[in-house]
Amino acid sequence: MATALIYAEHKDGKIKKVTHELIASAAKAGAEPAVFLAGSGVDALAKELSAMGAKRVFLAQGDAVKFYSNEAYGKLFVNAVKAANPTFILIGATAQGKDLAPRIAATLGVGLASDCTKVSIEGDKLKVTRPIYAGKALADVEFVGSAPYFATVRPNALSIAPLQTGADAAVTNLPLDTGALKMAVKDVVRGATAKLDVTEANIVVSGGRAMKNSENFALLEKLAEVLPNAAVGASRAAVDAGYRPHSYQVGQTGKVVSPTLYIACGISGAIQHLAGMRTSKVIVAINKDPEAPIFQVADYGIVGDLFEVVPLLTEEFKKALGEH
């Protein structure tokens, strides 16, 4: 049986959803999910991974690897590859995954398909599709060399099928033999709000220039609060005007998102903005200009004043979700 070695990413003592997506998808496709887990005090996470369907855990545990760094984690991951001999290597296309994966690919001398939105394991082959030109086009990736086939996969791209888990995963402790490390992680400074990132959210509520100031973004924050797993984003015009920091920007020179639901409020729909969100499953646009290009990609459009519509919408969502 082909092995898929998956990077187990965690934050605040919890395994990230994208890791679960990768494990579940590999298992469903008939590959054996093995995971690489690094950190300090992460025993409980090994159990969690087992419940998600991991059959083997390669555990690098200790204070030396308390914080992520591409250098330490990269070296240890390569050791896990040697131990697991995987046919597939899958890593979430997150801030860590994007930083880490190419280092591993360079060390192993294998090709990497980054930021894939469609992934399927077929026997011992990996079929992936990735957006290019910020989603203005899509391309399939052909791996020229032999296994391991390596991809980073965008969060929310794969679904989690429920599965029957059997025995606990076998845990292999990896020695922390990273050799002398060049780079040092001095600190990890949490964002003032430590909110869910737009790239990871299942629902994104974005505001544009029409928000007029940063205070008005509270309207969108309130809407996001009543929705499950939702984050607030912004257009470049809103970011350039200083309403929100750049980490909120959606678009070709911001973040590319594919949530289940994208709600664009007071955003005209410039090509660079569309590039960052057009792969969203369902798009809602609220704009007072019926000719705004955003309506061309919107599944549902409301021509109206966002300052009137958004608070009403927040109430309606609250009611609807409360009924569940």
Add this chain to the structure above:
Amino acid sequence: IEEEPTLNIYVCIKQVPATETKIKINANGTGIDTTGVKWIMSPYDEFAVEEALRLKEKNAGSTVTVVSAGPQRVTETIRTALAMGCDNAIWVEAPEDIDSFQAAKALAGVLKKETKADIVFTGKQAIDDDCAQVSQLLATFLEIPYATVVLNAEYGATSVTTKRETEGGTVELLELPLPCLIAAQKGLNEPRFASLPNIMKAKKKEIKQYKMADVGVSDGDRKIRLVNMQLPPAKQSGKKISGDSAAQAKELVRSLREEAKVL
């Protein structure tokens, strides 16, 4: 007084289609139709060039060398970097469709042949293939540490302290000894515009040229190939919801729940 070190600074830039380009796919689905495309320096690379120039200006006697791999047309973007203030330029003549691995290997080949780099700047991602790989591959080939998505960097005599953006506004503070590679995120600085006299001067500057073979890269170094390129499926025209704001809000929530089933 302690003397500022003189540094050999390199900056790698990629030429890409302007962001407003409407992408069309070529007949066999292996690339885009480049007719009429306006080419620019990838936006994140502008931050990389600016950072290189600022570092040079703080360390008298340092030099900035710009490197780009690609077809003939990339020399125009190299000239833009020269006009911004880079001292030297290197062009690796390469086919349009090299993959990240080949690009990084070519850049590493150049850097190994030239005066040893103290620091290398790149963009966090090129906005054409959006791979976000070349920086990390290059640093790994050169066996130097790297930081990606860098929002801020403080330069000491032997090391660089960087702020790396992660998710949800969280930043990592990293210390990297020189030599190292820094991949720029927007916010690192405000790139300058080239002045007209500098644009004129840049036209006369020499661009050193390498072939892929000179830097040890061949077709056999390719690891992936993009095939079957397509435009995303056209969206069906959506539904406009009418009525007053209250009715619109109600109907939208109903539609999302009952039709789209996303709640």
